[in-house]
Amino acid sequence: MVPPTEQEIIALRTNLKRCTPQTIEAAVRFRTTGDLTEIPTVVYGIIERHLPAEHSRDLTQANDDTRLIEDLGVDSLTLLEIVLSIEETTGISVENEELREIATLGQVKAFIAHKITTAGDPKAAKPAKTRRYTQLEVGMRLPQQPPFFFLEDAEIQGKIARSSYTISGKEYFLEGHFKDNPVMPASLVFEALGQVACLWVLECALEHIGTDVSTNEVLFASMEESHFYRRAVPGDRLDLEVEMIQVHEPLAVFRGTATRNGEKVAHVERLVLAFGPDVVEHLSKREHPPVVAEPGPVDGAAVPAVTPADSAADLPVVPPTSAEDTPKGKVTRDDHARPDPEDLVAIGESGKKPQEDEFDRNFGI
Amino acid sequence: MRRAVITGLGFITSIGNNRDEVLRSLRTAKTGVEVYPDFVDDPLVPISLLGTVKGFGFPSIDFEDWTFPDTYKMARELLRPMAPNTLYAYFAMRQAIDDAGLTTEQISNPDTGLMTANGGSMYMTYKNFHQFEQRGVMRSPPMAIINGIPGSLYINLVPAFHIKGATLGFSSACSSSSHALGTAVDLVRSGKQKRVFVIGAEDCNRYSVVPFAGVRALSVQKDPEKAPCAFDRKRDGFVGTGGGAVLVVEDLDAARERGVTRIHAEVLGWGQSSDGYHVLASAPDGSGLSRAMVQAMQDANVQPSEVEYINAHATSTPFGDSSEINAVKSAFPEGQRPLISSTKSLTGHGLSLAGAMEAGFCCLSLKEGFVPISAHITDLDPMCEGVPVITKPVDLAPKIVMNNSSGFGGTNVSVVLKKWEE
Numbered sequence: 001m002v003p004p005t006e007q008e009i010i011a012l013r014t015n016l017k018r019c020t021p022q023t024i025e026a027a028v029r030f031r032t033t034g035d036l037t038e039i040p041t042v043v044y045g046i047i048e049r050h051l052p053a054e055h056s057r058d059l060t061q062a063n064d065d066t067r068l069i070e071d072l073g074v075d076s077l078t079l080l081e082i083v084l085s086i087e088e089t090t091g092i093s094v095e096n097e098e099l100r101e102i103a104t105l106g107q108v109k110a111f112i113a114h115k116i117t118t119a120g121d122p123k124a125a126k127p128a129k130t131r132r133y134t135q136l137e138v139g140m141r142l143p144q145q146p147p148f149f150f151l152e153d154a155e156i157q158g159k160i161a162r163s164s165y166t167i168s169g170k171e172y173f174l175e176g177h178f179k180d181n182p183v184m185p186a187s188l189v190f191e192a193l194g195q196v197a198c199l200w201v202l203e204c205a206l207e208h209i210g211t212d213v214s215t216n217e218v219l220f221a222s223m224e225e226s227h228f229y230r231r232a233v234p235g236d237r238l239d240l241e242v243e244m245i246q247v248h249e250p251l252a253v254f255r256g257t258a259t260r261n262g263e264k265v266a267h268v269e270r271l272v273l274a275f276g277p278d279v280v281e282h283l284s285k286r287e288h289p290p291v292v293a294e295p296g297p298v299d300g301a302a303v304p305a306v307t308p309a310d311s312a313a314d315l316p317v318v319p320p321t322s323a324e325d326t327p328k329g330k331v332t333r334d335d336h337a338r339p340d341p342e343d344l345v346a347i348g349e350s351g352k353k354p355q356e357d358e359f360d361r362n363f364g365i
Numbered sequence: 366m367r368r369a370v371i372t373g374l375g376f377i378t379s380i381g382n383n384r385d386e387v388l389r390s391l392r393t394a395k396t397g398v399e400v401y402p403d404f405v406d407d408p409l410v411p412i413s414l415l416g417t418v419k420g421f422g423f424p425s426i427d428f429e430d431w432t433f434p435d436t437y438k439m440a441r442e443l444l445r446p447m448a449p450n451t452l453y454a455y456f457a458m459r460q461a462i463d464d465a466g467l468t469t470e471q472i473s474n475p476d477t478g479l480m481t482a483n484g485g486s487m488y489m490t491y492k493n494f495h496q497f498e499q500r501g502v503m504r505s506p507p508m509a510i511i512n513g514i515p516g517s518l519y520i521n522l523v524p525a526f527h528i529k530g531a532t533l534g535f536s537s538a539c540s541s542s543s544h545a546l547g548t549a550v551d552l553v554r555s556g557k558q559k560r561v562f563v564i565g566a567e568d569c570n571r572y573s574v575v576p577f578a579g580v581r582a583l584s585v586q587k588d589p590e591k592a593p594c595a596f597d598r599k600r601d602g603f604v605g606t607g608g609g610a611v612l613v614v615e616d617l618d619a620a621r622e623r624g625v626t627r628i629h630a631e632v633l634g635w636g637q638s639s640d641g642y643h644v645l646a647s648a649p650d651g652s653g654l655s656r657a658m659v660q661a662m663q664d665a666n667v668q669p670s671e672v673e674y675i676n677a678h679a680t681s682t683p684f685g686d687s688s689e690i691n692a693v694k695s696a697f698p699e700g701q702r703p704l705i706s707s708t709k710s711l712t713g714h715g716l717s718l719a720g721a722m723e724a725g726f727c728c729l730s731l732k733e734g735f736v737p738i739s740a741h742i743t744d745l746d747p748m749c750e751g752v753p754v755i756t757k758p759v760d761l762a763p764k765i766v767m768n769n770s771s772g773f774g775g776t777n778v779s780v781v782l783k784k785w786e787e
Contacts, residue, residue: 018429050441052440052441052442053440053441075442077442077445077507077508078441078442080507081445081507084504084507087504088500088504093503
């Protein structure tokens with residue numbers, strides 16, 4: 001941190017002239033020494049000075065959970081004033097989207113500290129913005145609902161979406177899977193990964209390709225190179241992560257991994273979701289001709305066969321076992337062939353196994 | 366047609382911050398013009414005088430630095446989007462509401478509108494843009510647009526008073542608030558609104574006034590007892606002022622229905638015209654303003670001989686005043702010309718504020734039975750011959766008066782008001 005000039009110190013004091021002397025001195029010390037422990041005093045002091053007169057100006061009763069709007073009566077424009085003042089004082093810049101995520105005093109402090117510590121680092125300076133969702137918020141967005149809802153809190157950072165699922169042991173599907181030996185079906189682990197991917201499509205398709213996707217407009221399309229490595233049993237917390245590889249309406253391709261304590265439980269190299277109103281309309285017909293995709297550049301979009309990897313899970317296999325080793329899991333594709341829209345197979349194609357229909361239905365129809 | 370009456374007045378002006386002070390100043394010809402330190406201390410500013418608004422201070426664009434009378438509680442949220450002109454207007458608005466005895470429900474309903482006139486705050490705009498250039502866009506004041514543009518007056522007042530009826534902002538230079546008044550009268554007479562607030566307001570500082578020195582429109586006089594001097598041969602330009610003025614224009618039946626006991630005046634009619642002549646100067650023969658006056662008298666259904674007093678637009682510029690005298694000569698036959706004075710010789714020229722402020726003065730004149738004089742005249746311009754300019758107090762309680770306003774670009778408005786008699 002470059003030490004401030006005398007003039008900058010004067011400007012700093014002018015900027016903070018309605019704050020308490022303690023706040024001003026803490027700000028001067030921070031600008032001079034870069035000591036992060038001064039930040040709470042500075043930030044609280046700036047917030048305090050902007051509080052409406054009818055609210056107590058004493059923040060000693062407040063804690064990190066104190067909410068700016070609900071508890072302190074700060075309106076959105078006052079928040080903007082506060083941010084401008086903090087920016088001036090600490091030399092950081094706050095973007096609109098970041099501003100919207102700040103709701104509590106604790107978040108303000110953490111945010112400012114993070115901004116300052118990452119300031120000179122070009123990589124960290126502009127991290128992909130992380131959007132966080134509580135389980136409730138995820139549930140409000142996804143079409144899947146309990147008992148077929150396998151996500152807890154989630155976050156999206158650029159092309160990556162993460163969530164988790166903790167196997168409680170009370171799930172209905174454990175009763176028969178297997179006798180006296182409860183194991184989460186591998187198909188449902190992939191389902192959980194699919195649900196994370198579904199969240200990404202619902203939340204990010206608009207900004208990536210300009211398509212606003214509605215809740216019930218996302219469908220499972222295909223899966224390739226899916227492998228199951230370890231059993232998931234009651235008490236396990238599965239960490240689920242998908243990365244968007246390609247997105248082009250009406251298809252989004254993901255790579256997905258489920259881990260437990262950092263150990264790989266399942267991996268899918270290509271998990272493809274179809275989305276958009278045309279897809280839904282197409283699949284809602286009684287007879288399901290294949291989904292006709294715009295002959296887009298999505299590589300490998302036309303996968304002839306859906307390959308749920310549940311076969312691997314049906315057997316109490318010992319990892320590592322590849323889905324490809326099982327007869328049903330064999331994936332065939334011709335990388336050189338021009339993707340033929342006619343080949344694009346959607347769920348519900350006649351002759352599919354009932355369990356696949358259920359899987360797909362719960363994935364968005 | 367319905368009848369439009371004035372039931373409330375509010376003034377924040379150089380000659381007084383309430384009706385009583387204004388009345389006293391007008392009766393005694395007490396000037397609101399002062400030597401303004403900010404002008405005389407700056408060698409680059411060629412003028413000295415300003416019609417200052419007393420009791421208000423705006424040392425910076427930070428609203429927390431502002432000083433103003435503690436008459437009303439001003440919350441941060443209320444002050445934050447304001448400019449000086451908005452704050453003046455807010456005070457005048459509160460006065461007018463009290464004066465008219467309006468309840469919250471009578472202010473906030475679909476039948477009550479608000480017409481504002483304002484030139485924007487050059488001061489806020491300039492300082493905002495300074496920050497914009499110095500500190501970057503994202504660290505500019507968040508209110509930089511809405512406290513600077515001419516619309517800031519209604520932008521602030523509509524939410525502040527929860528106005529639900531017709532809203533318009535007028536930007537026709539120095540005739541703005543007369544256009545606002547005329548439009549309000551039309552809305553009330555047509556039955557489209559039961560009452561309409563008419564608000565004129567301007568800043569009062571270096572940025573709102575000094576730029577007029579560039580076109581040599583301002584008086585360089587140093588003595589506030591000598592200038593401005595409309596209709597005098599020595600007149601050398603106008604003296605600026607600012608402030609806020611509010612009139613409550615109300616449908617007569619609506620006013621009676623809510624039990625109004627005091628009506629200031631009735632607006633009988635109004636007229637408007639354009640010169641089609643020049644960006645700054647009025648048409649020398651006054652033909653544009655003359656047409657506005659004739660139209661106003663026709664709308665009011667009064668004969669020229671019935672008009673007893675004209676509050677002139679006369680700003681004390683050589684061209685403007687003579688143009689107006691020619692207009693009066695043309696609109697009123699010789700021998701039927703009303704008494705005429707310019708109250709701008711006491712207040713200074715309030716630009717967008719002028720029309721509403723002077724219509725308010727006309728209400729006081731009708732109600733209190735006097736006519737204000739045209740101050741500082743020691744050498745009446747001979748071209749005024751045949752037009753009775755009031756250079757000394759006269760004993761007259763007029764029944765019908767007229768207010769004139771003209772603006773840059775050649776806009777003219779004339780309003781006819783009548784003393785209220787039950």
